[in-house]
Amino acid sequence: MDIKTLVLALALGNLSLCAALFFFEYESRKSLSLSTWAVAKQLQAAAWFLLYLRGVVPDLLTGPLANVLLFAGMALDAGALWEAAGRPGWRRYLLPALAGSSFVYLACHVLEVEPGARAAAGFLIVSGFFLSGVAALAVAWRGGSMLRRYLVVTMAALSLVVAGRGLLAASYPEGWSWVGPVLLQGVGFGALYLMMLTNAFGYLLLSREKLQSELARLEVVDPLTDVPNRRGFYNALAPWMALARRPGMPTALIILNMDQFKRVNDSYGHSVGDLVLKAMVDICKKQLRDSDLMGRLGGAEFAIQLPRTSLQDASMVAERIRCAIAELPVRAEKAMIGVTASMGVTTIRADDSTVTLFKRADGALQQAMLHGANKVVEAPDVTIAEV
Secondary structure, three states, X not given: OOHHHHHHHHHHHHHHHHHHHHHHOOOOOOOHHHHHHHHHHXXXXXXXXXXXXXXXXXXXXXXXXXXXXXXXXHHHHXXXXXXXOOOHHHHHHHHHHXXXXXXXXXXXXXXXXXXXXXXXXXXXXXXHHHHHHHHHHHOOOOOOOHHHHHHHHHHHHHHHHHXXXXXXXXXXXOOEOOEOHHHHXXXXXXXXXXXXXXXXXXXXXXXXXXXXXXXXXXXXXXXXXXXXXXXXXXXXXXXXXXXOOOOOOOOEEEEEEEOOHHHHHHHHOHHHHHHHHHHHHHXXXXXXXXXXXXXXXXXXXXXXXXXOOOHHHHHHHHHHHHHHHHHOOEEEOOEEEOOOEEEEEEEOOOOOOHHHHHHHHHHHHHHHHHOOOOOEEEOOOHHHHHO
């Protein structure tokens, strides 16, 4: 494949990505990261088309303008990766860097700097912006997937190859040893082609990986309150059920239900009801330790797991939560809504199954609700129940 064909492949590759992104996101709202990345690909496609048309259109378009468009595309590529990494402040650094590098490159043309030096400046600028994108991916290296780590290593290596090509072109314009100018040019454009492929497929695969991770999270997390749902809570409880067979401090369980919550939904609407539930969860979390876990079982019913906590201490925690909920009304639009909660408390026993544990805690909760609500009731001990 000659250089001109490779340049055309770069142009068509970026253009096809733009088309695919357009139809992929046609009926949905684009994320800012994806929108930035799409603009980056459009700029790169335009740059490579201008470079392909060298000798057909004026040199001003195929030289300075094409390279400035390429710089802008590479800068926005990096910006999209920083946006995806949760760092929206990238504009404060990358946009001034883009303006400065473009000015330097245009100055090289105005001052008629030798072609080797201009080529070196162009390759180094592209490499610098690409390395910025590598840095964005490397931010999550420690907790990142193998895909992310592979992309960091591969993209960093390609960036260094592109930078090395620029330095060799400036230092040895006629080639170095057996490495001639044509080979140098081929290596440079080949590395740029691989950079485009790696960036394109890497970004799309990372987006898919993120989506799969979010879907997996939603399987075990309640999207409204951001605490584990029933499935997630049961999964977290399972190891503590097994530990209950060993001697030591027990693990306590609190079942909490909002009193008369249907009245809130009927009187103020479900949006206000959702606001009340989120506020109640925030109140509860402030009364819990980092090791404690709160989950939503469904509707206005929640469960709280207290590791290594006796029944008496768990009742004290439940009473503290009950008072905090009752004393802190929720502000919703123009209304202040006072809410209360009833709770049943028990501990995990060695012979418990999930069914018996929750049945015992739910029985205590029902007693609390039958006796006027806004109460905490301990589940009776087995020996008392048998009597």
